[in-house]
């Protein structure tokens with residue numbers, strides 16, 4: 409796999425529900441065609457040439473060295489670290505990415521720092537070992553459809569939906585917290601589907617985040633004129649579903665007419681800094 413070096417790794421995120429964030433890979437072989445906002449930004453800044461360049465991920469080879477420098481400086485400020493917003497931490501069929509991600513989660517947990525993790529890949533069962541990884545990490549998958557035709561068109565390199573859900577359920581069955589990012593949710597002119605069917609598949613999770621599809625002309629008001637009403641209704645359906653089952657939720661800002669600022673704190677409220685007794689006993693693990 410290609411490698412790059414970076415000068416820093418941990419940064420304060422601008423995303424409403426996140427605190428600090430890490431992106432330890434540049435590019436992503438999932439190659440989403442929603443389009444991928446991260447790819448658009450890297451292209452605009454001249455970091456990559458285009459899609460073909462983006463789908464060849466480059467690992468940050470000095471990621472662990474950087475964490476050794478940055479964690480002591482930032483750990484009292486950090487509430488939670490999110491992996492990742494501009495790449496995928498468990499990129500499907502990319503063993504080197506997955507191995508590095510496990511080392512990073514472990515490194516953060518050793519210092520009592522919680523992680524929220526989001527993937528369109530498959531969570532390794534190893535994360536259920538709470539002697540090694542924190543019990544308060546929160547593991548999430550992106551799931552916006554159950555239609556494999558839609559997946560092949562819009563998330564060509566990502567894991568099949570069924571496999572994503574199965575791996576997430578496995579972590580849930582081991583007592584870990586799980587969540588769903590239902591974003592960017594497509595409009596019916598892109599794929600006809602029943603939101604209730606998707607919710608039924610993932611009714612075991614602890615949290616759901618729902619958000620509209622941006623940067624895609626087919627989902628815009630100019631092409632799909634009922635876009636606003638559609639998202640208002642779907643978001644309300646998610647809220648009702650979550651309320652009826654005691655699932656926490658957040659509707660991404662801009663999806664409904666009125667944003668709910670309180671639910672934006674979904675990952676940072678009532679946070680316990682305690683991660684895992686097993687890890688606290690062995691503060692200087694080597695990888």
Ligand code: SF4
Pocket residue numbers: 435436437438439440443444445446447493494495496528
């Ligand atoms: S998984 Fe995320 S980072 Fe990767 S291509 Fe898709 S949208 Fe972009």
